[in-house]
Amino acid sequence: MDTSESTTEEREPDPRAPRRRWAMDTRPLRRPAYRRLWGSTIVTAVGSQLTAVAVPKQIYDITGSSAWVGAASLAGLVPLIVFALWGGAIADTMDRRKLLLITNSGIAVTSVLFWLQAFVGLESVGALMLLLAVQQAFWGLNAPARNASIARLVPEDELPAAGALGSTVMQTGQVAGPLLAGALIPVIGLPELYLIDALALCVTVWAVHRLPALPPLAGTAVRRAGVKEIAAGFRYISGHTVLLLSFLADIIAMVLGMPRALFPQLASQTYAPYGEGLALGLLFAAIPVGAVLGGLFSGTFSRARRHGWMVIGAVVAWGVAITGFGLSRSPWVAVAFLALAGVADMVSMVFRGAILLSAATDEMRGRMQGVFTVVVAGGPRLADVLHGTAGSAFGPRAAVAGGGLLVVAVMLVLAAAVPALRRYRV
Template structure:
């Protein structure tokens, strides 16, 4: 029994009321958010029939993520973080409402849809580093890995329910209702955010702006382990995230309808499903000292899983049923590996950074974590147009493995990184 308790997720962070309220609100909110995550590329593909246009969501999401992610981190180190969360959550509610309006009016303007997506990502890019920077104020340092695992598990659970619901419902109710659900569920997070205490301004250095952002990069430059945590994640996501290919793979390789369907939903839900399984069984992460080596192993496993996914897709024309099962299994394995990698990297960043720098470093973190997959959307969309979906997915996995091995050899201090535990 004690061995089982050490394996399942550590729930001690939920004893803190503010963290618990945010976490419970997320259970509702992330499902709605994931409906929009699926609906946007599905609507674009339904309107255009092109994975290249779907891949443009990466470009339109990346630019605001970079600009506002970095600036938002500086804001989080200068102003009251609760106030920033209130404003940006209201912004997310507003943009989700506009998604609903354009779909309800029957718009097929792909550029309008992409522009709304860019505005939404700008609010997201300010909200997330602020929220992450607040975490060490809500839970003790030794509970940060467990808190990050809990947050990731809820997010990924929503990323399962959202795609499954979206893929099944889109052919029957259309896109507008999905956007409306996202709008309504965001009020749960708004309710939790307004109940947070005011934390006040933190930084005593430069006001938010270019100088403050530069100070954050200068701080990071002298933290090679943290810098490498960003580099290896970029390698994993830029080369290894094949989500822009899912609409075309579901339609052409596995015979689903072009506007969605069950296979489409399963592909989008598989990686989050793996992350949830990994999160439920995440008790072990609190016992790992050599976190740098653990990150490398997890990313290598992610890359190999994406190679397997691409190979399975390539054989779909011969054995559609078995290869679909194999493709989904590879995505599940990759999701579990990515969850563990994320928990370690997030904890390393929060524990090592000073409080007056956490916002800016979390800004860099959100640019890397959310921006990497958006670059991948562009690259995979363009690559699939040239070499096909199977080759694009498998080739990306190979590049992940090669890039991660090279990074580990170039900066061995990251592989050797380990935490020092305080005696009880």
């Protein structure tokens, strides 16, 4: 071996090194188990959105009523909340891989039943709402186990990177899935959308089957997953201030500053000269697109160690961007501010997720992820009620800008009053 040549080669700068400082941190993908879990997410992120579009479309086709579409959303939310809390407790008492296999199989069977009812032309809103409730119940059981498993598959210093990878895929699915559904419905019809989702879920089941066993850690007492265990999870949150603050940060951002309920009114009144349909589509797509861009450039933040400050800064940045959106008269400026809000939301998701996985013990991670699922699902829906009411009372632009300013003010007051989040670091 030529030593001099080896030395020269080692000293030669890696042309990719500058890129690694800002590009997506892919270190977790070097770990086969996490790679399998993440790979299954890629498949289902788009497939699940096909069903998410197909169900309300089919309900509207049957009834011609948006009220029924809204009722179906509520029918899915209630079991999601109930079973996410229960699923978190179950995930702390049994092998999480086994729970993922059961729940993913249940979701796949539900998708097959969605396909069957559409294929035979059942046209029953009751059947659709029942299937949606069952599907969301399985999803509520699945999500805590999936998220809690990540901390067992990657080391602690890679948790933000793993969170960025997973969130980027999910946000990409929220953009690509509806676009793909819109393109496919006229070509292949609704039944086939359900069937594609079912086939995608079969890939997910296979990937989960290849994960290592994830039983409770040695020394952890075996418990039953009941009301008492769920209540213990809430007591655990109240006794760990940094966990409580991570949930409050998301509630502040989403409840006070998520203005999606006002998008139709803004598109109709403020941005109508630019084309109401175009404006509405851009407004709904802007935040997920910004989140995807934030994920692609997550190398700029995923290696940060002051996770608490990252959450505080991200929530404040979200509030500032939403305020800018509310003050915008041009749809292009509005979209730019919403995209910036999406980047901030990605940063917040990454570090709140990392805090939940690193600050909680393994025997509590399932229940923490159950509460996290409820907060993520429920916060935007509360925001819809709040912003819809405020928009009617004060006008949409004032309601949006005021909500953004409230996010900034409340987050800064909370961070100043309770130092636990500011002090938290890996």
